[in-house]
Amino acid sequence: MSALQHETVAATAPERFASVLSRGEYEALLGLVDQAARELRGRVIWNVNSTAKGGGVVEMLRPLLGYCRGAGVDARWAVISGQSEFFAITKRIHNRLHGFAGDGGPLGDVEREVYEQTLAASADELSELVHPRDIVILHDPQTAGLAAAVRKTGATVMWRCHVGIDVANDHARHAWDFLRGYVSDAHLFIFSRAGFAWEGLPRDRISVIRPSIDAFAPKNAEQDRAQSLAILATAGVIAAEVNAYPAFTRSDGSPARVERQAEMLEEESLVADMPVVMQVSRWDQLKDPLGVLGAFARHVASRADAHLLLVGPSTAAVADDPEGAQVLAEVRTAWHELPMRARRRVHLCSLPMEDIEENAAIVNALQRHAGVVVQKSLAEGFGLTVAEAMWKRRPVVASRIGGIRDQIEDGRSGLLLPDPRDLEQVGAAIAGLLADGERAQRLGIAAQLRVQQQFLGPHHLGRYFEVMHRVASQRQHQGAE
Numbered sequence: 001m002s003a004l005q006h007e008t009v010a011a012t013a014p015e016r017f018a019s020v021l022s023r024g025e026y027e028a029l030l031g032l033v034d035q036a037a038r039e040l041r042g043r044v045i046w047n048v049n050s051t052a053k054g055g056g057v058v059e060m061l062r063p064l065l066g067y068c069r070g071a072g073v074d075a076r077w078a079v080i081s082g083q084s085e086f087f088a089i090t091k092r093i094h095n096r097l098h099g100f101a102g103d104g105g106p107l108g109d110v111e112r113e114v115y116e117q118t119l120a121a122s123a124d125e126l127s128e129l130v131h132p133r134d135i136v137i138l139h140d141p142q143t144a145g146l147a148a149a150v151r152k153t154g155a156t157v158m159w160r161c162h163v164g165i166d167v168a169n170d171h172a173r174h175a176w177d178f179l180r181g182y183v184s185d186a187h188l189f190i191f192s193r194a195g196f197a198w199e200g201l202p203r204d205r206i207s208v209i210r211p212s213i214d215a216f217a218p219k220n221a222e223q224d225r226a227q228s229l230a231i232l233a234t235a236g237v238i239a240a241e242v243n244a245y246p247a248f249t250r251s252d253g254s255p256a257r258v259e260r261q262a263e264m265l266e267e268e269s270l271v272a273d274m275p276v277v278m279q280v281s282r283w284d285q286l287k288d289p290l291g292v293l294g295a296f297a298r299h300v301a302s303r304a305d306a307h308l309l310l311v312g313p314s315t316a317a318v319a320d321d322p323e324g325a326q327v328l329a330e331v332r333t334a335w336h337e338l339p340m341r342a343r344r345r346v347h348l349c350s351l352p353m354e355d356i357e358e359n360a361a362i363v364n365a366l367q368r369h370a371g372v373v374v375q376k377s378l379a380e381g382f383g384l385t386v387a388e389a390m391w392k393r394r395p396v397v398a399s400r401i402g403g404i405r406d407q408i409e410d411g412r413s414g415l416l417l418p419d420p421r422d423l424e425q426v427g428a429a430i431a432g433l434l435a436d437g438e439r440a441q442r443l444g445i446a447a448q449l450r451v452q453q454q455f456l457g458p459h460h461l462g463r464y465f466e467v468m469h470r471v472a473s474q475r476q477h478q479g480a481e
Contacts, residue, residue, distance in 0.1 A: 001081075002081075002125065003080065003081050003121035003122040003124070003125050004078045004079065004080060004081070004122055004125045004126065005052065005078070005079040005081065006076070006077070006078055006079075007052050007062075007077040007078070007079060009062060009065040009066050009069060009075070009076075009077055010066055010069070010251065010252045011066060011069035011070040012063065012066035012067050012069070012070045012216075012251065013070045014029060014030070014033050014067050014070055014071055014458070014461070015030075016216055017029060017215075017456070017457070017458050020215050020452060020456060021456075021458060025458065026458075028462075029458045029461070029462060032461075032462050032465055032466075033071040033072075033461075033465075035465070035469075036068075036071060036073055036465040036468075036469070037071050037072035037073060039469060039472070040073045040074075040135075040468070041072075042133065043074065043131075043133050043134055043135060044074045044075075044076055044130075044131065044134045044135075045068060045073060045074065045075040045076070045134070045135050045137070045468070046076050046077075046078060046126070046129075046130060046134060046135070046136040046137065046155075047061055047065060047075065047076070047077050047078070047137045047139065048077075048078045048079070048080065048122075048126065048136065048137070048138050048139065048143050048146065049061065049077075049079060049080070049138075049139040049140065049142065049143060050079065050080055050082065050087075050090070050139075050140070050142035050143065051079060052077075052079050052356075053313075053353055053356055054282065054313050054321070054353065055282065055321070056162065056211065056381070056382060056383075056384040057139050057140065057162055058356075059213070059219070059384050060211050060212065060213075060384070060460070061077060061139075062077075062214075062217075062251070063214035063216075063217050063251070063457055064212075064214075064457065064460060064461060064464065065077055066251065067457060067461050068461070068464075071461075078126065078129075080119065080122040080142060080143060080146075081121075081122065082118045082142070083118065084322055085114055086114055086115065086118040086142075087142075087321070087322050088103070088105075088322050089105075089107070089111045089114060089115055090115075090140075090141050090142045091103075091321065091322055091323055092105050092107065092111075093107065093141040093175045093178060093179065094140070094141060094163060095171075095285075095286065096171040096172060096174055096175035097141065097161070097163045097164055097165065097172055097175045097176075098163055098164070098165055098172075098286055098378075098379035098381075099165040099167075099168070099169045099171050099172050099379060100171060100285075100286065100378070100379060101171055102323075103323070107174060107175070107178045111178075112178070115145055116145055119143075119145040119146055122146060123145070123146050123148075123149035123150075124149070126146060126149065126150060127149050127150065127152065127153055130150055130153045130155045131153070131154075131155065132153060132154030132155060133154075133155070134153075134155040134156070135155065135156045135158065135468055135471075135472070136150045136155050136156065136157050136158070137158045137159075137160055137190075138150070138157065138158065138159045138160065138186070139160050139162065140160070140161060140162055140163065141161075141175070141179055143159075144159055144179050144182040144183045145182045147159060147182055147183060147184075147185035147186045148182070148185040151185045151186075151187075156187050156188075156468075156471055156472060156475060157185065157186045157187050157188075158186055158187065158188045158189075158190055158467075158471065159183045159186040159188070159189055159190070160190040160191075160209075161189070161190070161191055161192075161196065162192055162211070162381045162382065163192075163196075163379075163381040164191060164192070164193065164195070164196025164197075164381060164402070165196065165379065165402075166193070166195035166196070166401075166402070167195075168198075168199060173199075176198050176199075176200075180198075180200070186205075187205065187471055187475065188205050188206075188207060188467070188471050189201055189205055189206050189207070190206075190207050190208070190209050190467065191206065191207075191208055191209075192208070192209070192210060192211060192381050192382050192403050193208065193210075193381075193402065193403055193406065194208050196381070196402075207467050207470075209460065209463045209464065209467060210382070210403070210406060210454075210455070210459075210460070210463075211382045211384060211387075211403070211455070211460065212387070212455050212456055212457050212459055212460035213384060213387045213388055213391060213451065213455060213456065213457070214456075214457050215391065215456055215457070216251075217251055217360060218248050218249065218250060218251065218357045218358075218360040218361045218364060219360035219361070219363050219364050219388060220364060220388060220391055220392070221248070221249060221364065223248075223364055223365060223368055225368075226242065226243070226244035227244055227245075227246075227247065227248075227365070228364075228365035228368045228369055229242050229244070229272055229365075229369075230242040230243075230244040230245055230246040230247075231246040231248070231258045231361060231362055231364075231365040232272075232362070232365050232366065232369060233246070233272075234246035234257075234258050234259070234261075235258055235260070235261055235262045235351075235352075235362050235365075236261040236262055236264060237262055237264065237270065237309075237347075237349055237362070237366065238269065238270045238271065238272050238369075239269035239270065239271055239272070240271070240272040245257060246258040246259075248357070248358075248361035248364075250357050251357065256357065256358065256361075258358055258361055258362060259358070260352035260354060260355070260358060261352065262349050262350060262351050262352060262362070263314065263349070263350040264347060264348065264349055265332060265335060265347070265348040265349075266346075266347040266348065267340070267343055267344045268344060270307055270309065270347050274305075274306070274307050275304070275305065275306040275307070275371040275434060276306065276307055276308075276309050276369060276370050276371055276372075277296060277300065277306050277307070277308050277309070277370070277371065277372045277374060277430055277434070278308070278309045278310075278311060278366060278367070278369075278370035278372070278373055278374065279292050279309075279310055279311065279373070279374040279375060279376065280311040280312070280363055280366060280367065280373075280385050281311075281312060281375065281377075281385055282312055282313060282321060282324060283312040283313070283315055283321075283323075283324040283325070283327040283328040283331070284321065284323065284324065284327060285323065285327055285378075286377060286378050286379045286380070287375075287376075287377050287378075288376050288377060288378050288420065289310050289312070289327065289331050290330060290331055290334055291376055291378075291420065291421065291423060291426070292308070292310060292374055292376050292426075293308065293310065293331065293334055293335065293338075293346060294334075294423050295376070295423040295424075295426040295427045295430070296308040296342075296345075296346065296427065296430070297338055297339075297342040297346065298423060298424075298427065299423060299424050299426070299427020299428065299430075299431065300427045300430050300431050300434075301341075301342050301345055303427070303431040303435075304430075304431050304434040304435065306345070306371065306372075306434050307345045307346070307347060308345060308346045308347065309347045309349060309366070309370070310331065310346070310347070310348050310349065311349045311350075311351060311363070311366055312324070312328065312349070312350060312351070313350065313351055313353050313359070314350045314351060314352060314353045315328050315350070316353075328348075328350070331348060332348065335348055349366075351363070363388075364388075364392075367385075367388060367389050367392050367394060368392050368394075370389070370394055371395075371433075371434060371440070372394070372395055372396075372397060372430055372433050372434060372440065373385075373386075373389035373394045373395070373396045373397070374396070374397050374398070374426075374430065375389075375396065375397075375398040375399065375404065376397075376398070376399055376417065376420050376426060377398070377399050377401060377402075377404070377420065378399070378401075378420060378421070379401060379402060380399065380401050380402035380403060380404050381402055381403055382402065382403030382404075382406075382407075383398065383402070383403055383404045383407070386398050386404055386407050386408065386414075387407055387451050387455045389447075390407065390408075390413065390414065390444075390447035390448060390450060390451045391447075391448055391451045391452075392444075392448070393441075393444035393445055393447060393448045394444055394447070395414065395415070395433050395439075395440040395441075395443040395444050395447070396408060396414040396415070396443075396447060397414070397415045397417065397426070397429045397430055397433065398414060398415070398416060398417065399416070399417050399420035400416035400417055400418050400420075401420070404416070406454075407450070407451075407454075407455065408447075408450075409446075409450065412443070412446050413443060413446040413447040413449075413450040414443055414447055415429050415433070415443070417429060
């Protein structure tokens with residue numbers, strides 16, 4: 001069995017951005033695309049990560065590679081394989097990079113041996129595929145151990161870390177110590193925020209690329225009200241009589257419809273005209289779904305006639321996140337322990353993952369249906385769900401941490417929570433927006449403009465090409481080692 005899974009990504013024409021960019025921005029994009037196609041001709045841009053389903057890295061990779069291919073660049077995507085023990089270790093590293101202990105387990109010689117043995121087969125396969133003039137981008141802790149093998153091929157190696165912490169603590173430094181010997185073989189380190197860059201890394205080998213969303217992907221494409229309701233009713237999330245079809249358009253332009261149902265835990269069905277507070281994220285302790293549930297039950301339910309919808313992926317489908325099932329079980333237990341009056345207004349939703357674009361269309365409908373979107377993370381590399389909701393003109397209440405601070409201007413394009421652990425503060429922010437529809441609408445309009453100006457695919461694609469051009473030029477000038 002192959003150690004690498006190769007994901008097929010269809011080419012997408014960058015010209016489609018003409019409808020969401022100013023004339024000047026659009027012309028600049030086309031110029032950059034033309035330059036990249038000429039400079040990268042004959043090279044393959046490899047992106048390597050640990051899953052093709054679920055999570056922010058996947059959400060960014062698929063459209064980004066599609067636009068690269070549409071620009072005439074040979075961009076490819078490979079996914080490593082691993083057993084549960086490997087992913088338990090990398091999840092531990094992930095949590096510690098965020099400054100948390102995670103499961104509290106060790107990162108010693110035994111874990112290092114499991115990590116290296118798991119990656120050995122992927123390293124061998126990748127080394128045979130990569131040519132000296134290629135560029136290989138390794139994503140997050142799961143792939144850091146491939147850097148040395150890829151570098152030996154003569155290719156340019158970049159390690160992209162999507163997670164981090166602005167003020168390092170011992171947990172983060174422990175993770176750095178485990179990974180440092182692996183990532184040091186990369187020619188460049190890419191972080192989502194300047195503050196995430198590790199202590200001790202050469203400054204001249206660090207670049208910052210902020211994530212983005214794809215305005216035309218099934219998760220973000222325009223949906224009218226009837227279409228969203230049809231999708232949610234078909235998926236079993238709300239109870240509604242609808243006349244429209246649960247249709248959506250795939251990334252390749254082909255028509256499709258939602259057919260699978262979500263798994264719901266609720267006392268009674270959510271009705272279409274009920275105001276909804278929603279958080280959509282992985283079932284992850286750092287996303288704090290338990291805190292969202294507590295804040296709503298204690299500080300919102302008595303102040304507003306609204307329901308809470310906590311949404312995440314089916315935990316059976318996300319192989320590289322072994323904690324998901326445990327966190328979901330804890331949320332389910334907390335839901336059962338709620339007083340009946342509060343429990344009737346809290347709905348837990350696990351979305352089907354068999355068809356990623358169907359899943360994305362459901363998330364799109366959910367975000368458009370929400371009156372207030374919450375992202376009460378305790379740590380966050382960027383938080384794509386924030387930008388997604390902002391693009392849909394939703395008022396967002398989110399933690400003042402990590403990359404969320406780059407997205408939301410507090411009081412202008414959303415609300416930032418100074419202390420996401422203060423449940424009363426969280427509840428007051430949510431209840432305030434539910435009570436003031438005009439303010440919520442103003443925040444939503446400003447939020448969409450903010451994303452349009454800062455966080456759409458062209459900005460990401462342009463920065464991507466700039467970094468590749470700089471590193472390739474530097475290596476050529478210095479003589480590839």
